[in-house]
Amino acid sequence: MGRTLAEKIWDAHVVRSAEGEPDLLYIDLHLVHEVTSPQAFDGLRMAGRGVRRPDLTLATEDHNTPTDNLITIADPVSRTQVETLRRNAEEFGVRLHSLGDAQQGIVHVIGPQLGATQPGMTIVCGDSHTSTHGAFGSIAFGIGTSEVEHVLATQTLPQATPKTMAVNVTGELRPGVTAKDLILALIAQVGTGGGQGHIVEYRGEAIRNLSMEARMTICNMSIEWGAKAGLVAPDETTFAYLKGREYAPAGADWDAALEYWRGLVTDDDATFDTEVTIDAGTIEPFVTWGTNPGQGAPLSASVPDPASFEDASERSAAERALAYMDLTAGTPLRDIAVDVVFLGSCTNGRLEDLRAAASVLNGRKVADGVRMLVVPGSAKVREAAEAEGLHEVFTAAGAEWRFAGCSMCLGMNPDVLTPGQRSASTSNRNFEGRQGRGGRTHLVSPQVAAATAVAGHLAAPADL
Amino acid sequence: MEKFTAHTGTGVPLRRSDVDTDQIIPAVYLKRVTRTGFADGLFSAWRDDPDFVLNKPEYAGGTVLVAGPNFGTGSSREHAVWALQDHGFAAVIAPRFGDIFRGNALKGGLLPVQLPQDAVDTLWQAVEADPGTEITVDLAARQVRAAGHAWDFTIDDFTRWRLMEGLDDIGLTLRHEADITAYEAGRASFRPRIATPA
Structure with a gap:
């Protein structure tokens, strides 16, 4: 019987399989950042262990780093965490792209950008949005700190075999509708727990027609509906993206890789x-x-009435969400005014996202009273955007053009909402307090973010 | 890791679904580089509310958290597990867990027990009627017992054995180091290798 893509990749990475035990899975690439690694490196030191494969390990600084400068981390606790990673990387011989380095950026942006993310790999990181890398046809998933230590020490992970799921995307996305809209609509359809225990393969013509960056947006949010991982089969779009990148194979290795990837x-x-x-x-x-990514609706709709939910726990979750979000059932979503617009994150902080937002902002102004932050996903994205003049569009519109990092996606660095502030955010989580205590988040696409910044309330470019 | 065979303690009824890891412990508390000291961040946004269940004196000594579906979704932060353990929890019962949280909990010896919603409803009612109700989470028997009820739960044999023996996962894996080395010898040359610092 035939195998799914996920099963093929899984099988190719089983180091050891035994009845009644989880498979021992080899890990091709381990991405590391400052937040989930210090206790893992400590564990290695206490046990007298080293990093088994520094050449399969890549670290960056992203969660705590400021986006207003490349030198000073003002918060001493954040600084200590970043400095701890620097010491650990040096002690254990791990490549680290530090704040200010040309390749620094959000861990899930730099892996693909460097060509280190390739089809058919197993990729892990102490970060749930590792699912992003599945866009290349890899099994990529987030792990906790104990597992980070396990991978550092052994380059493997014991893993129970997940189930497989197909998401068949039929039809074509209409003009003005993006990968972000598609994944938000899917999560609203299946619920935040819909993917639990599954590796999901996104399939169908609509997926095939997406760029690599759009595929990354989709796979990035796999975790938001509970999936173990999400992936897209590699194709010519994937190969064209990879060719010539720093860690992409070259020469005879490229040909061998291509033959393998096509299978x-x-x-x-x-x-x-x-x-x-x-x-x-x-x-x-x-x-x-x-206040969870499954609580979404088309922009043309209104805030739902909690009483319309049949399931009791969904109903009470909706009641709590409306109270936290300070929203009234029946309010048209387009009437919701925002204070802050955040364009960035591992979901939507890549060059195409910046281009899409800039095309909306070009010749327009951010509404009075609205603050818009534009945060490239990596230093390289920033550089490429500046080469195209996108930064001038943003600053002319009155938006802030900032340095790379996780920024306002999560409240770990200085970019936070203040209590009661409302944002339209291209990030991935609208959890209570995610962007800062008391902050209220509406997840949107880059186009909607830009249009919202101009209108001052949730809006699509067609509304302007 | 300490061995876990069975735990008996009082319950804390958390009548909420989709309690994500940002709610269990917000990102601002993740800046520490140690493995302990996270209890002050546990559910921190809710601790100002006197009606929040953990603020009620009758639940102060609870060690078994009973929560709604999709507990521990979201971020991979193992700090969520550490914060729950630092507070004194030994087990969490819910109808469904976020996968990464569940994995992290099993690594650290905080037992995540998946029970159907009707069992959770019964536990909530029992614990709210009498906060002194004892809940036994019996890993050896794969069973939860409380207020005259008993519910079986599933956990794979290997994980159960590892928890009951209190074994270190890395040590277990390193017993198979020869297999890892053999696998590495067969890896394709086109696989990427990061340029390590000189």
Whole structure:
């Protein structure tokens, strides 16, 4: 019987398999950042262990780093955490892209950018948005600090075999509708727990027609509906993206890799444990109204009435969400005014995202009273955007053009919402307090973010 | 890691679904480089509310958290597990867990127990009616017992054995180091290798 893509990759990485035990899986690439690694390196030191494969390990600074300068981390606790990573990287011989380095950036932006993320790999990081790398046809998932230590010490992880799921995306995305709208609509359809225990393969013409960056946006949010990992089969779009990048294979290795990569497809006679279908052609610009990524609706809709939810726990979650978000059922989503617009993150902080937002902002102004932060996903994204003059569009519109990092996606660095502030954010989580205590987050696409900044309330470019 | 065979303690009813790891411990508390001292960050945004369950004196000594579905979704921060343990929790019961949280909890010896919603409802009612209700989470028997009820739960044999023996995962894996070395010898040359610092 045929195998799914996920099963092929899994099977190719089993170091050891025994009845009644989880498979021992080899890890091709371990990405590391400052937040989830210090206790892991400490564990190695206490046990007298080293890093088994520094050449399969890559570190960056992103969560705590400021985006207003490349030198000073004002918060001493943040600074200590970053300095701890620097010491650990040096002690254990791990490549680190520090603040100010030309390759520094969000861990999930720099892996693909360097060509270190390739088809058919196993990739882990102490970060749930590791699922991003699945866009290249890899099994990529987030792990906790104990597992970070395990991978540093052994380059393997014991893993129970997940189930497989197909998300069949039929039809075509309409003009003005993006990968972000698609994934938000999917999560609203299946719920935040819908993918639990599954590696998900996103399939169908609408997926095939997406760029690599758009595929990364989709795979990035796999974790937001509970999936273990999300992936897209590699194709010519993938290979064209990779060719010539720093860590992409070259010469005879490229040919060998390409031959292997072309086999990384789900066989026609393979079966998935679960299948979900979503029609891309019916999707509109999509935004969230609540406090989990499944609480979303088309921008043309209104804030739902909690009483309309049949499930008791969904109903009480909606009641709590409306109270936290200070929203009233029945309010048109377009009437919701925002204080802050955040364009960035591992979900939507890449060059295409900046281009899309700039095309909306070009010749327009950010509304009075609205603060817009534009934070490139990496130093290289910033450099490329500046080469195209995008920064001039942003600053002319009155937005802040900042340095790379996780920024306002999570409240760990100076970029935070103040209590009660409301944001339209291109990031991935609208959890209570995620962007700063008491902050209220609406997840949106880059286009909607830009239009919202201009309008001062949730809006699509067509509304301007 | 300490051995875990069974735990008996009082329960804390957390009547919420989708309690994500940002709510368990906000990012601002993740800046520490140690493995302990995270209890002050536990559910910090809710601790100002006197009605929040952890602020009620009758639940102060609870060691078994009983929560709604999708507990521990979101970020991979193991700090969420450490914060719950620092507070004194030994087990969390919920109808469904975020996968990464569940994995992290099992690494650290905080037992995540998946029970159906009706069992969770029964536990909530029992614990709210009498906060002194004892809940036994019996890993050896794969069973939760409380207020005259008993519910079986599933956990794979290997993980159960590892927890009951209190074994270090890395040590277990390193017993198979020869297999790892053999696997590495067969890896394709086109796989990326990071340029390590000189």
